[in-house]
Amino acid sequence: MTRPERVLLDTHVWLWLLLGTTKRISPSVLQQLEDAGKTNGLMVSIVSIWELAMLVARERVVLPLPLSDWVALALSRPEIRLVGLTRPATAIDSVYLPGEIHGDPADRFLIATARSHRARLATHDAKIIAYGREGHVKVLEV
Numbered sequence: 001m002t003r004p005e006r007v008l009l010d011t012h013v014w015l016w017l018l019l020g021t022t023k024r025i026s027p028s029v030l031q032q033l034e035d036a037g038k039t040n041g042l043m044v045s046i047v048s049i050w051e052l053a054m055l056v057a058r059e060r061v062v063l064p065l066p067l068s069d070w071v072a073l074a075l076s077r078p079e080i081r082l083v084g085l086t087r088p089a090t091a092i093d094s095v096y097l098p099g100e101i102h103g104d105p106a107d108r109f110l111i112a113t114a115r116s117h118r119a120r121l122a123t124h125d126a127k128i129i130a131y132g133r134e135g136h137v138k139v140l141e142v
Contacts, residue, residue, distance in 0.1 A: 005040070005118075006041075006120070007040070007119055007120050007140060008042075008045060008110065008113055009042055009043065010122060010123035010124070010125060010128070011048040011051045012123075012125075013122045013124065015061065016142075018074050019064075041079055042122075043080075043082075043083045043113075044074075044083070045082075045084075045109065045110055047085070047106050047113070048110070049071055051106045083113060085109065089116065090115075091112070093112040094108040094111070097136065099136050101127065101128075101136070107127070110123075114137050114138065115136075115137055118138075119138070120138040120139060120140040121139050122140040123139060123141070
């Protein structure tokens, strides 16, 4: 049996998992995420924390706790591993991604991070899924 690949969670997938709104995720994908969490850990980018803060500030997301408390609790889970933008190559790759991808900086950083960590990017974003189908990033369609 092969070990599950690393998985980087797109911001919305991370929120769905931790807020318990997993109805949007198929049972087979939930199983893949659970398996990855048990072996390699599920990665969350520091960019997702920034993106979440922006969503909370704009009142597009309401959390059950203050933002800092919610993030601390979410990151304390053993299956979640925070990844930062510590590799210069990741920042550079986000600007020079191959093919055609939209200009959303958060998405570009998430794609570059997934590529840098050789991880699948778990997302429901149609543009990222299409980009993955072109072979530029491994995607786990949610």
